[in-house]
Amino acid sequence: xxxxxxxxxxxxxxxxxxxxxxxxxxxxxxxxxxxxxxxxxxxxxxxxxxxxxxxxxxxxxxxxxxxxxxxxxxxxxxxxxxxxxxxxxxxxxxxxxxxxxxxxxxxxxxxxxxxxxxxxxxxxxxxxxxxxxxxxxxxxxxxxxxxxxxxxxxxxxxxxxxxxxxxxxxxx
Numbered sequence: 001x002x003x004x005x006x007x008x009x010x011x012x013x014x015x016x017x018x019x020x021x022x023x024x025x026x027x028x029x030x031x032x033x034x035x036x037x038x039x040x041x042x043x044x045x046x047x048x049x050x051x052x053x054x055x056x057x058x059x060x061x062x063x064x065x066x067x068x069x070x071x072x073x074x075x076x077x078x079x080x081x082x083x084x085x086x087x088x089x090x091x092x093x094x095x096x097x098x099x100x101x102x103x104x105x106x107x108x109x110x111x112x113x114x115x116x117x118x119x120x121x122x123x124x125x126x127x128x129x130x131x132x133x134x135x136x137x138x139x140x141x142x143x144x145x146x147x148x149x150x151x152x153x154x155x156x157x158x159x160x161x162x163x164x165x166x167x168x169x170x171x172x
Contacts, residue, residue, distance in 0.1 A: 007061045011052040011068040098136035
């Protein structure tokens with residue numbers, strides 16, 4: 001039993017470390033993973049596996065580590081949902097990158113987004129020029145949402161890059 005408690009505590013420590021690391025390195029790193037990012041994630045998972053289970057390579061140790069990770073993630077999500085102050089500490093706020101066709105270079109530099117990346121996101125949303133963007137926002141999940149100006153009417157068109165895997169609905 002002592003060995004499984006050790007696995008639990010080590011897994012929780014690794015989870016918190018990884019959570020902090022992802023928060024420090026920024027949300028724009030999460031939205032689009034390239035080959036190097038995937039390799040890094042695989043290597044990190046392999047590196048921290050031993051830190052979580054230590055010498056316990058049993059089925060029970062692996063299941064306990066997974067259970068603790070699921071549990072920690074569940075608790076963190078509940079805390080974020082119920083406490084806006086903690087949510088703002090853990091998840092950064094959305095950042096406006098373009099407003100009425102004008103690029104906010106200060107925000108882009110702060111979020112480590114280059115102009116080519118911004119132009120690519122705008123084109124992905126079917127907008128030809130940045131001047132035609134009413135609003136572009138770097139969302140909490142790392143995606144860039146774009147609202148384009150509608151030339152035919154005074155309204156705006158909203159377009160958002162669709163995720164490959166849609167979020168789960170929160171039905172109770």
